[in-house]
Amino acid sequence: xxxxxxxxxxxxxxxxxxxxxxxxxxxxxxxxxxxxxxxxxxxxxxxxxxxxxxxxxxxxxxxxxxxxxxxxxxxxxxxxxxxxxxxxxxxxxxxxxxxxxxxxxxxxxxxxxx
Amino acid sequence: xxxxxxxxxxxxxxxxxxxxxxxxxxxxxxxxxxxxxxxxxxxxxxxxxxxxxxxxxxxxxxxxxxxxxxxxxxxxxxxxxxxxxxxxxxxxxxxxxxxxxxxxxxxxxxxx
Numbered sequence: 001x002x003x004x005x006x007x008x009x010x011x012x013x014x015x016x017x018x019x020x021x022x023x024x025x026x027x028x029x030x031x032x033x034x035x036x037x038x039x040x041x042x043x044x045x046x047x048x049x050x051x052x053x054x055x056x057x058x059x060x061x062x063x064x065x066x067x068x069x070x071x072x073x074x075x076x077x078x079x080x081x082x083x084x085x086x087x088x089x090x091x092x093x094x095x096x097x098x099x100x101x102x103x104x105x106x107x108x109x110x111x112x113x114x
Numbered sequence: 115x116x117x118x119x120x121x122x123x124x125x126x127x128x129x130x131x132x133x134x135x136x137x138x139x140x141x142x143x144x145x146x147x148x149x150x151x152x153x154x155x156x157x158x159x160x161x162x163x164x165x166x167x168x169x170x171x172x173x174x175x176x177x178x179x180x181x182x183x184x185x186x187x188x189x190x191x192x193x194x195x196x197x198x199x200x201x202x203x204x205x206x207x208x209x210x211x212x213x214x215x216x217x218x219x220x221x222x223x224x225x226x
Contacts, residue, residue: 006157031212040122042202042216043158056212090157102148103214105157 003027004106006091012112015081021109023074023091032074033103034066035090043090043105049074050096081113117141120203120217129226133190137203137217140184144205144215147179149188152200152219161201162188193224 004025013019023032031050035043048056049068063085065077074091088108095101120137127133135149146165150158162177164170164186170177176189186205190197203217 004157033212040219042204042219043214045213048212050212088155088157102146102160102163104160105150107157108155110155 004091004093004104006089006106006109008109009107010110010112012114013078013081014114015083017081018077018079020078021076021089021091021111023076023106024072025093025104025106026072027093027104028071028095029093029104030071030096031094031101032068033092033094034064034074034076035092035105037088037090037108047076078111081111083113086111086113115140117144117215118203118205118217121220122218124221124223126223126225127193129193129195129224131193131224133188133193133197133222133224135188135190135201135203135220135222137186137205138184139186139205139215141207141215142181142184143207144184145208146206147177147186148204148214149175149177150202150204151197152202154199158202193222195224195226198222198224 007022034046037043046060047066052068067075090108091106092103094103118139149162152158167181174191178187200219202219204214
């Protein structure tokens, strides 16, 4: 089973709101990722967690705050977002960061910032 | 020049046709190659994953890698309307699974 789940499926928030996106996988993968995808564009990497530690932050603004409570869960906390942050937010996981592992994506959370 | 080039389409074919989707790349350090299918408003779904030159077949799908030409292809046989989606090629260097470099995606429409 190569399933990554994400909640919520859709989210509408104002620029002053605080919300969180959640991601879960039960494949025993030790690397988890957040991506942002705008319409008609490929996914853009935001953060990578490896063995529950943040290993890559692609210079993402601080209004996005990732958290990895355990090896199966990944959160993305959102605060004071801008309308241009509206996008599909994708979570992915892989066995690890090295070797021949590849990434499996979740269905995404479609975020609209008003 | 982008590291990975992919024709954005749209590509429209009749049902039953053989579809050929292609990506070229410039960085010879890329060693692992993936094809993802993405339906509208959904997450990318891994279709094929290869790490050597040659062909890999899975049902109606064949992935082809030519490292000497820096060219990868995905062939879809007996295409179906349900194959209508955006197809993203992705690749990465040896040593890290983190940094996938994606093509822009090709939008495919299979018509009845």
